[in-house]
Amino acid sequence: MKKIINNPDNVVEEMLNGMVASHPEYLERLEGFDVVTRKNKKSDKVTLVSGGGSGHEPAHGGFVGKGMLDAAVAGAVFTSPTPDQVYEAIKAVDNGKGVLLVIKNYSGDVMNFDMAAEMAEADGIKVEKVVTNDDVAVENSTWTIGRRGIAGTILVHKIAGAKAEAGASLEDVKAVAEKVIANSRSMGMALSPCTVPAAGKPSFTLADDEMEIGMGIHGEPGTHRESITTADEITQQLLDKIFAEDIYHSGDEVAVLINGLGATPLMELYVVSGKVQTVLQEKGIKIAKTYVGNYMTSLEMAGCSISLLKLDAELKELLAAPADTPALVQF
Amino acid sequence: MKKIINNPDNVVEEMLNGMVASHPEYLERLEGFDVVTRKNKKSDKVTLVSGGGSGHEPAHGGFVGKGMLDAAVAGAVFTSPTPDQVYEAIKAVDNGKGVLLVIKNYSGDVMNFDMAAEMAEADGIKVEKVVTNDDVAVENSTWTIGRRGIAGTILVHKIAGAKAEAGASLEDVKAVAEKVIANSRSMGMALSPCTVPAAGKPSFTLADDEMEIGMGIHGEPGTHRESITTADEITQQLLDKIFAEDIYHSGDEVAVLINGLGATPLMELYVVSGKVQTVLQEKGIKIAKTYVGNYMTSLEMAGCSISLLKLDAELKELLAAPADTPALVQF
């Protein structure tokens, strides 16, 4: 395991300290908790709290700021934060307008955030929850726990955050978050695994000529493994799986997120993005906005995910709205 | 070699196409050349052209836009662009106010940009050059070719770009760029090498417990190799080398750039940044602004560099000025 860290058991603490110290204009640490909150809180808006295991940086602390999240809760690496941490985050940001929890669909995240919501509600805080589930690598059926939440979650932060910033009610912020969730899908692949610092060894192993398709952002094994092929073929394969969802059609307008998993050169992400643009154009799908970079990473995993979000007028406007956070600035 | 590409011989072309297609609001491709230019050109300002080998993305194309560069020229991977490409970039952006070339100090870059400047001057275009040389891993003496230009170059783009955007003359823009160069120093280390696509094999090899100190951003071997140690010790070592330059003293105010080399998790960069903040604080050096992320990468190299820039009132104001580019937005 090669990492620039001091101590696997202290890495989240040091990372959070470093993050807050690096961005004092944006972030504050909630004393005693693994929670970062927005520096210049606005007191008259619905607040958004998200979070999850650490190791996905800049998610989620990097998206705390104007027009996105009000607080992010950081669990141990790849492990959902505990309810008390989430509860403290909710209490820290609530201003009476209500709190929306943006939860990625994993059993652990859902249960821990649920417990926190119960604790906050017991205090009389209005709490609503949305659960993101954009990862089409995983089957969605009543017999499974449903699709996972991956990079598409960032688009929920962006759009629901903009809605809240604009002064919408908790119900309306939740509704627009649900709309993003319904209209976004993602699919990913990896060239290499990642190593949880405390585990000290990679989550899976791949031969020199192999890639993993549909793995999870916590190093969960993928749907299958195959020989590495060209960027164009990889991109087409990921897009085909997304298109199989029957959401994106000719004439639609979408946002695209080409997400690096942590160790992917931007050069490669741009090659993929170029192919995505071509394929969508051929399908008659218009692209309103493309994001390319590391948004929801998996430590030092090499690989990428592609996310599409179908836009309507409301989503398009909110996506374009200003955001001012350490990891995403838009004006 | 594991990469998400189609063809090593075509990767720069596809990358540039993908970049421009992904950011049509910011970038245009100069037809027939490996040059990206700013979309909404301002006709009454000094223009800035930079560039170098590819493989350092987002540098330099990602920094083309308002308040930074007007054009970036992309050479083959890790190879300086040819004079004709640079010449075309100069011609494309010049509006009569003059062009500043921001060149990283490598024999190849200096010679190719020099030739381009001669060609443009022969056309009657006013051209000035600055050569960045922030890398303290390399000795600077009259007997060597001097220090290399690495991540600190981005701070030149930012500050000289802001000066130009504010309407300063070519002489003044050049002067402030020189001031940044005189006051910025960087030092880097790597946990892993990188592979030039056309070469197909890594630039150097490191044992599982080794790190390379002071390597170049093109995979040039470093000053030495040692056993991997803690993030705190690595950070201290890099800072010690920077402090040996006798530029940064108690009472000074600086900007900090913690630069990932391409495959470094943001988590690790934040651990390093946290330590940098502590060390500077102990030395009585104030930090005006910290940047953390992938700014000047080396393909999929794992590792980081630390850059410091000593600020005066002018530099501080220009650093804080707005920028709107694919890779750096500030308002």
Next chain:
Amino acid sequence: MTAIEAIKLAGQAIIEEKDFLTDLDQAIGDGDHGINMARGFSSVFTKIDALKDDADISMVLKTVGMGLISSVGGASGPLYGTAFLRASAACKDKNAIDAVTAKEMLDAAIKGIQDRGKAVKGEKTMLDALIPASEAIGTGIDAGKNVVECLKDAVEAAQTGVEYTKTIIATKGRASYLAERSIGHQDPGATSSTTMLKALYEYVK
């Protein structure tokens, strides 16, 4: 027996199996189950050490439950945490645990896990160790066995349950993403449940 000693043995057994549990979770999950549970029990140890000497069994279990909830995270944190809290409630004011109380406690724990996690038997979770264990205690009670004998049967049933998890597809938890490919692997949570039961039995036997 003192409840604190028993918990310490269970926790130590988990900490000893940390790497094994993590390996199991790497194969079909995200490779943190051992790390999570070890972190949880380290934190629990500090908390029970701070308990008054006269803390009763219910109080100890409540401390364990709260401690796990606030330190484990992931899926197993709320599940085991809730399980210990419910077991605590099921033995309120008891100073000794007979077989019937043991079954009541285990059933309460199982109910808690199901309330939170909505899983049933056969979904490749900790329940596939715990439900058979509870059934075995029931059978033991019917056969007139004492609590130690019942616990012995429970451990055996849980171990059989762990073996059974190798044969089935996961439909709850992170392993469910693997569908058919989860077959052949034993469930980390069922394994850690069995480890704790076994430590308890070793202590009382």
Next chain:
Amino acid sequence: MTAIEAIKLAGQAIIEEKDFLTDLDQAIGDGDHGINMARGFSSVFTKIDALKDDADISMVLKTVGMGLISSVGGASGPLYGTAFLRASAACKDKNAIDAVTAKEMLDAAIKGIQDRGKAVKGEKTMLDALIPASEAIGTGIDAGKNVVECLKDAVEAAQTGVEYTKTIIATKGRASYLAERSIGHQDPGATSSTTMLKALYEYVK
């Protein structure tokens, strides 16, 4: 000889040595010298194929120089490009190259490389092959040798120069960053210069 054929042989020799040159550059540079030069000559081939049949030596060399400048990049692009342009100027209107002209051309090339790169002999660059080569031609001329004999001596001198680069510290180019650690490695540019001289000699001999 036709100049085009000679250039093609030199270029092919470089393309054949692409991996070797790149390996040399990986050791003390950035590992692209072979890639750069091979890309350059591929581009040059297209350009000289487009030349009129009656193109003279000077015209061919000019085309090579311009072609290398606009396709190689890095340090070697401007250096070799300038070298060929200067050699072209030095043989203007000549239809055959005798030993004296050959030396004039090589000296012009060397001067071009020095104008651009500011290096002298002993800095571990291509000059450590080219300058001895020129000196050897001079000695050959003094000894009354013809152009082929002179070229043979030039190749030998260049090869000795390449060996010599192994023994010295680089003070120009990317290898200079390595200081003492550049010792023991031969310079990629000196090697490619020698490769081209050798191909030329093989062609004319």
